[in-house]
Amino acid sequence: MCHGVLGTVQVTAPALAGQYADVTYKELRDFQSGQRQSAVMQAIIAGRSDQDLHDLAVYYASLPLPAAAEKTRAGEGPDATATRLVMQGDPQRNIAPCAACHGQLDRKGAAPWLGGQSAAYLAAQLQAFASGARRNDINEQMRNVARQMTPEEIDAVARYYAAMQ
Template identity: 30%
Template sequence: MNLPQQSLILSFFFAVFFTLPTLAADSAGGEQKASSCVSCHGPNGNSSNSQWPNLAAQQPTYLVNQLKAFKAGDRINIMMQSMTADLSNVDINNLAGYFSSQKPVKAGGDPALAKSGEAKAAMCLGCHGSAAQGNGQFPRLAGQHPEYLVQQLKAFKDGSRKSGPMQAIIANLSEADFKALAAYFGSL
């Protein structure tokens, strides 16, 4: 087997592996469970408050991983830990299936900052997808609230949110860089 064939097989394996948690998702069941999410994350997962992320069109594997991390206490947020405490794995998969199937909106962003952020965005697109649409376990950044993205980048940088690759990538970025990138992604 040559290298291109091995790469194709490996890519197929990862695509199947990272989508397994949501294959059996029941979007209607997720929609019913999502009623408690709407007050923060908005109707259909499109939040009107920059304090909370948009969930619409988010990667299902990412949503499953984050909900499980909140439930297990691996990702700390008191509100989310209480919201996920009684969710079953089926509930989590259904919520991920529902929110990932919703139509996203653009959160917007300062046009001048967005232009600056576009020039810096290439470092993010390898994992987060060529249009920042997300990629399996890597979240959708397109259309996300810039303020929310800045807060998450700060949390990765100060270590209050853990992810080795993210900490390494942003180690040399400034808060101005965070704001420019966030404005760009919010504008997509």
């Protein structure tokens, strides 16, 4: 099972434990409708009712947040570039602060909590948004941000969130 009964971190699948119920519900609906692509997820939830999707989302939200997926090395703080992008963004490149939607500073509707996800998963999602392979973001917000980020910035931001809870 990719997410596990406890919804904890898998390298290529998101940790669902403690995730906002509205986020999980939206993603499940997007998989079911085909707006977000995954042969595995679409097959698993194809016949599920709306109530089933809601119940799954509420169940995973009730679980405690997982520990950080990755640890920073002893004596090493967060990457300065990642911290700047997360907390301040880069207005000159039209990159909003990640924390403005994903927590720490504020939370916008249907924006997931990213802390504790694996860096590999987060980087893959940012790359998918940047390339347009993932298209279920509201008003193309993530696609517009991710397209402006360099591969190094994507990796740094992914590691930043993987190291936090």
